Amino acid sequence: MAALMNPKWNGQFSCFDLVAKTDERHRSVVQVRDIEIGGSDFVVMAGPCAVESETQLLQTAEAVAAAGARVLRGGAYKPRSSPYAFQGLGVEGLKILRKAREETGLAIITEVMSEEDVDVIAEYADIMQVGTRSMENYALLEALGKCERPVLLKRGMTATLEELLRSAQIIAMAGNSQIILCERGIRTFETATRNTLDIAAVPVLKAVSHLPVIVDPSHAAGVRSLVPVLSRAAAVVGADGLLVEVHPAPEKAMSDGDQSLDFAEFRRMMTDLQPYIELQQESRQLRPQLLVAGGTD
Ligand code: PEP
Numbered sequence: 057m058a059a060l061m062n063p064k065w066n067g068q069f070s071c072f073d074l075v076a077k078t079d080e081r082h083r084s085v086v087q088v089r090d091i092e093i094g095g096s097d098f099v100v101m102a103g104p105c106a107v108e109s110e111t112q113l114l115q116t117a118e119a120v121a122a123a124g125a126r127v128l129r130g131g132a133y134k135p136r137s138s139p140y141a142f143q144g145l146g147v148e149g150l151k152i153l154r155k156a157r158e159e160t161g162l163a164i165i166t167e168v169m170s171e172e173d174v175d176v177i178a179e180y181a182d183i184m185q186v187g188t189r190s191m192e193n194y195a196l197l198e199a200l201g202k203c204e205r206p207v208l209l210k211r212g213m214t215a216t217l218e219e220l221l222r223s224a225q226i227i228a229m230a231g232n233s234q235i236i237l238c239e240r241g242i243r244t245f246e247t248a249t250r251n252t253l254d255i256a257a258v259p260v261l262k263a264v265s266h267l268p269v270i271v272d273p274s275h276a277a278g279v280r281s282l283v284p285v286l287s288r289a290a291a292v293v294g295a296d297g298l299l300v301e302v303h304p305a306p307e308k309a310m311s312d313g314d315q316s317l318d319f320a321e322f323r324r325m326m327t328d329l330q331p332y333i334e335l336q337q338e339s340r341q342l343r344p345q346l347l348v349a350g351g352t353d
Pocket residue numbers: 105131135186187188189210240272275
């Protein structure tokens with residue numbers, strides 16, 4: 057039997073017993089409708105930063121579905137850095153997301169910022185997104201423990217991996233073990249990118265936790281030109297999927313336009329990604345240790 061994890065991390069993470077990898081629990085799959093996240097498929101979630109209108113969302117849904125995405129993203133409740141920025145359409149946005157699911161069959165992921173909104177968002181969403189600013193909102197995490205929906209937990213922009221797993225443990229202790237971890241870039245001294253994508257976080261998390269791990273290259277990069285190459289990097293290091301911002305006209309987007317891909321760019325990115333996904337799938341079957349730090353799986 058291979059060692060559970062690199063000895064460097066023994067103890068540091070194993071205290072989070074519901075989310076830590078063990079001999080018995082090696083890898084968990086989060087089921088979202090007919091989609092398995094953390095299984096053999098590489099699952100791409102794509103869509104606009106914010107739901108702006110029915111036309112914008114339905115057009116995007118069709119384009120990302122045709123390019124191979126399985127999940128549609130779109131914020132209806134937006135955490136904005138400025139109080140003057142667009143705050144999202146709220147329930148109207150959720151209704152538009154539901155319509156897009158009916159028309160395309162895509163599953164829906166959308167952000168929840170407050171425990172008060174959990175019930176209404178759970179009526180519409182297939183996956184509840186916890187944003188970077190909310191990773192340590194314990195009231196929210198506990199409420200999500202009681203909702204019967206998978207949760208995508210983004211890493212706080214100044215959070216260590218230990219703190220990320222602590223938040224995951226809180227959700228699991230409150231009753232919900234359907235958790236997907238998301239690396240979305242952290243704050244460092246670097247200013248050329250919006251955040252610094254901590255690519256090593258993926259194999260570390262895969263070594264110490266059984267939960268699926270996905271990468272959000274858009275918020276890490278802050279510029280669209282970096283999104284395809286960071287997505288390929290995510291596939292190579294063994295991520296289970298991506299969360300990518302796509303907009304019909306990024307220059308007109310109400311939020312995060314600089315980092316959003318247009319439809320043609322997203323299509324090209326998905327095509328160029330394919331060999332890297334195949335490489336990951338072959339590695340998983342033949343030499344799984346290539347995809348986790350410490351050579352264990
Ligand atoms: C988003 O996904 O649009 C978002 C606000 O992301 P983050 O919480 O990572 O900043």
